[in-house]
Amino acid sequence: MGVMDTTTQQDNKQDGAVSTQQVAVPHVMEELLKTCPKIFLKTGDLIDGTVLSKEGACVYADLGIFGTGIIYGREYQNARDFVKKINVGDHMSAKVVEVENEEGMVELSLKEAGEEIAWKEIKELKESGETLELKVTDSNKGGLVIEFRGIKGFLPASQLNAAHYPRVDxxxxxxxxxxLGKFVDHPLSVIILDIDPKTQKLIFSEKGIASEDVKKIVEQCKVNDVIEGEVTGIVEFGIFIKVAENLEGLAHISELDWALVENPGNLFKVGDKVKAKIIAIDGDKISxxxxxxxxxxxxASREKHKKGDIVEGKALRINKFGVLALLDSGIHGLAHISEFGSEKRIRELVEAGKRYVFQIAVFQPENRKLSLSFLGKPGEPINPKAPTSEDASAPLPTTLTTEESLSTQPLMQEEETG
Known part of the structure; x- marks a missing residue:
């Protein structure tokens, strides 16, 4: 035998040894798993098994190489509704509560496993945006309660579609x-809007779900289009207007008029024919x-007013910032509380709903800013202030925009309530 042959035989032997080692590693792991499988389990793991028996308040499960699992005590009580439905031989998934108890069995929780599996599915459904048909189980003043896989979720009234929103004068x-209570025990088509498993938050929405017919109608609508339709509903935050068959749009209270609107019902009634401009389209939602x-x-007021002008206006509301007044030209301004010294002094001098004389302190129509100085009642002697240059660094409350003034509405109080 030559040197080459000897070398080849030695190489073959080495190759064989390596192959044997490679085969042996998984074989050793398999044997180790068989002899001591529980070292690979840890609390919190999800595990599959088969129901072996139901004895009293205990359920036993075959976990294969991991031995026998048991559900009992508090975990049995937490999952008793589910336990009633399972039978010997059924497949089940459970969560490991304790790897090995005093009897050498794996303690399991069906409830925790079910919740974890459910939250995983919920997350996937949220990401996919899939529509679900779910039954309403309860209601309250804020919206509807809906359950999914045993987890309670909430559908806020604000997330109902236009057709389902309660139209209460x-x-x-x-x-x-x-x-809202009329929806209980009835199914709704919803999507999952927001989730947080840690806080058990599950929020549903009915918005954004539209039939193919409605989608085709919406596709024909364009922002800036002017529509004429019938007022179909009046709510505290605006009015619903029929855009087309089976399609409504919402004109928010802030889009009803340039003047302050306190109650849409004072301006419109169901059945009125109105014209409106489409300002936004989001899915099947038309604003x-x-x-x-x-x-x-x-x-229009650019040419009518300037700083220093003496004007009359109606005191609309009194709030912590001062007096919100409506001038005859249709713009709103704020006489800041610093003009009076205190809210108590305001209420001594001003009554909501009555007219007073003001002087324009700041007028920036391009920024919708109007600041007023209070001078008194019409017919009384007044003492106008000498105009000064507008100070851009002046405190914000003295130059509140109309929108900012109106945004304080929840804080406003009518004079008669003071």
Whole structure:
């Protein structure tokens, strides 16, 4: 035998040894797993098994190489509804509560496993945006309660589609709750809007779900289009207008008029024919504006007013910032509380709903800013202030924009309530 042959035989032997080692590693792991499988389990793991028996308040499961699992005590009580439905031989998934108890069995939780599996599915459904048909189980003043895989979720009233939103005159909360209660035990088509497994938060939405017919109608609508339709509903935050068959749009209270609107029902009634401009389209949600078709009083006031002018206006509201007043030209301004010294002094001098004389301290129509100085009642001697240059660094409350003034509405109080 030559040197080459000897070398080849030695190489073959080495190759064989390596192959044997490679085969032996998984074989050793397999044997180790068989002899001591529980070292590979840890608390919190999800594990599959087969129901072996149901004895009293215990369920035993075959976990294969991991031995026998048991569900009992508190975990049995937590999952008793599910336990009633399972039979010997059924496949089940459970969560490891204790790897090995005093009897050498793996303690399991069906409830925790079910929740973890459910939250995983919920996350996938949220990401996919899939529509679900789920039954309403309860209601309250804020919306509807819906369950999915045993987890309670919430559908806020604000996330109902236009057709289902309770149309209650004056926004009476008791009547809204009564209307919402009519959905209990009825199915709704919803999507998952928001989740947080840690806090058990599951929020549903009915918005954004539209039939193919509605989608085709929406596709024909364009932002800036002007529509004419019938008022189909009046709520505290605006009015619903029929855009087309089976399609409504919402004109928010802030889009009804350039003037302050406290109650949409004072301006409109169901059945009124109105024109509105489409200002936004989001899925099947169409936002409308009626005031967009009217002259902007701020633009019209450019030539009417200037700083230092003496003007009359109606005191609309009193709030912690001062007096919100409506001038005859249709623009709003704020007489800041610093003009009076205190809210108590304001209420001594001013009554909501009555007219007073003001002097324009700041007028920036391009920024919708109007600041007023209070001078007194019409017919009384007044003491106008000498105009000064507008200070850009002046405190914000003295130059609140109309929108900022109106945004304080929840804090405002009528004079008669003081």
């Amino acid at each position: 004056g926004g009476d909360k008791e009547k809204i709750a009564e209307e 409308l504006s009626i005031k967009a078709l009217k002259t902007d009083p701020w633009e």
